[in-house]
Amino acid sequence: MTTHAQPHKSDKYIRVDGTNFSINQISASGQCFRMTEQEDGSFQVIANGRRLRLKQEQPSYQTPSPYQAQSPSQNQPQTSGDELSTSKEFQKNSVILMDCSEEDFQTIWKSYFDLDTDYSRFLTSIDPDDTYLRSAVAYGHGIRILRQDLWEMIISFIISQQNNIRRIRKCIETICTHYGTKIDPTNDTDTCSDSFYLFPTPEQLATATEEEFRALGLGYRSRYLVETARSIVSGEVSLDALRQMDYPSARAELLKLCGVGAKVADCICLFGLHHLEAFPIDTHIRQVLTAHYPDGFPFDSYAGYEGVLQQYIFYYDLNSGH
DNA sequence: GCCCAGGACCTAT
DNA sequence: ATAGGTCATGGG
Numbered sequence: 267m268t269t270h271a272q273p274h275k276s277d278k279y280i281r282v283d284g285t286n287f288s289i290n291q292i293s294a295s296g297q298c299f300r301m302t303e304q305e306d307g308s309f310q311v312i313a314n315g316r317r318l319r320l321k322q323e324q325p326s327y328q329t330p331s332p333y334q335a336q337s338p339s340q341n342q343p344q345t346s347g348d349e350l351s352t353s354k355e356f357q358k359n360s361v362i363l364m365d366c367s368e369e370d371f372q373t374i375w376k377s378y379f380d381l382d383t384d385y386s387r388f389l390t391s392i393d394p395d396d397t398y399l400r401s402a403v404a405y406g407h408g409i410r411i412l413r414q415d416l417w418e419m420i421i422s423f424i425i426s427q428q429n430n431i432r433r434i435r436k437c438i439e440t441i442c443t444h445y446g447t448k449i450d451p452t453n454d455t456d457t458c459s460d461s462f463y464l465f466p467t468p469e470q471l472a473t474a475t476e477e478e479f480r481a482l483g484l485g486y487r488s489r490y491l492v493e494t495a496r497s498i499v500s501g502e503v504s505l506d507a508l509r510q511m512d513y514p515s516a517r518a519e520l521l522k523l524c525g526v527g528a529k530v531a532d533c534i535c536l537f538g539l540h541h542l543e544a545f546p547i548d549t550h551i552r553q554v555l556t557a558h559y560p561d562g563f564p565f566d567s568y569a570g571y572e573g574v575l576q577q578y579i580f581y582y583d584l585n586s587g588h
Numbered sequence: 589g590c591c592c593a594g595g596a597c598c599t600a601t
Numbered sequence: 602a603t604a605g606g607t608c609a610t611g612g613g
Contacts, residue, residue: 296594423594430593433611485609490596527596548594580594 280371284360286385288408289322295409295581297537299422299435300442300465312442313414314374317449317462319365360408380410380540388574393567398558399575402582409577411542416505417498418465419538424490424525426533438465440482441491445470468498468505490525497523513541536573545572550583 289309293301301311308321366375376382389407392399425437445466451459472495479488497503503523508516516539520531532546545565547555555563565572582588 424596426593427595428593428608429595429610430612433593436611480609483610486607487596487609525596529595533594546594549592550594584594 278365279363280366280368282362282364282371282381284322284362284408286389286407287360287362287379287381287410289320289362291406291408291581292379292410292412294585295406295577296431296584297577298412298414299431299438302435312462312464313378313418315464317451318375321363323361323363378413380413383410385410385574388571391568393564396564398554399579401588402578402586403575405586406578406581409581411536411540411574411577413540414537415465416508416534416538417468419534420494420498420520420523420526421465421471421491423530423533423537424494424523425484425487427487427525427527427530437482437484439463440484441466441471441474441479444478444482445474468495471495472499487525493524494526509539513539513543516541517544532573536576542571542573543569545576548580550580551576554579554583 289301290303292298293303293309298311300313301309303309304319306321308319310317310319312318364371364375385407389403392403394400421441422434422438426434429437442463442465446463447466447470448461448463450461471491474492474495476488476492479491484491498505503519508519511519513535517531517535520526520534521528526534529546529548532544535541535544536546568575
């Protein structure tokens with residue numbers, strides 16, 4: 267029973283314009299943890315109560331053999347050398363293939379991937395004299411801020427603290443398989459219909475004890491998870507209320523949760539509530555700010571989408587080696 | 589063995 | 602208010 271290896275039938279896929287949209291970059295940008303690259307170079311993401319398979323068609327001159335097994339040097343930038351000119355070519359020619367219906371794309375995934383937002387206006391708004399920011403933005407031009415589930419972001423970024431991305435993914439997958447709903451795809455002629463697990467609901471996660479979490483390797487964050495699940499299930503903090511709040515109110519409300527400090531609250535606001543003005547400052551960002559912006563980062567120049575720039579910077583600092 | 593990873597909590601001042 | 606110590610786990 268082969269689970270992968272065969273190229274998917276192209277008639278199952280819908281085609282989507284990939285302007286300023288790189289699955290590779292989004293997957294490696296540290297904002298989502300359940301988007302994974304497959305052996306054949308395609309990706310899958312589990313979100314919105316289902317699994318989506320997708321892949322990106324590169325311009326033919328860059329990838330001569332599309333189905334050749336690519337070396338899993340996962341964070342290879344699509345642009346080589348200095349980016350500004352080549353990235354434009356890449357944007358124009360890129361197409362995303364998604365294995366969903368046109369209706370699911372319109373009602374679910376279009377919003378999830380934030381395809382209604384024009385990211386070119388972010389890219390072109392950068393101060394020409396800010397060479398660092400220009401390089402960062404050019405390097406990560408395919409990044410978008412996904413519209414992910416609020417509850418999943420709360421738990422994911424509590425786990426993220428003082429942790430590395432590989433282990434964050436592992437921890438999240440562990441709690442999904444232990445507490446989330448198992449989905450067995452009803453076989454629809456696809457060879458890739460292995461089962462998967464949804465992210466656990468607050469009620470599902472609240473059944474766990476701190477000892478169970480510790481036994482699963484979640485470490486000192488186990489208490490935070492128990493306390494936070496309890497706070498949400500009890501209604502002490504309301505997810506629906508959070509969704510109605512503006513950024514300052516939501517941030518203040520999130521700080522009531524155990525294990526949520528300033529940085530994690532900003533990540534939740536940015537990735538779970540799509541408050542693009544949230545600017546999470548972690549160890550990487552802090553180092554960049556002190557090294558490249560000794561007189562302060564020009565927040566006022568980018569009011570309303572500071573968080574988008576933060577994500578370009580984070581990805582650039584994490585993956586470019588600069 | 590040490591240091592770091594998308595930090596936050598607890599306690600003492 | 603703010604500074605320092607502590608917290609699990611895994612990989613380099």
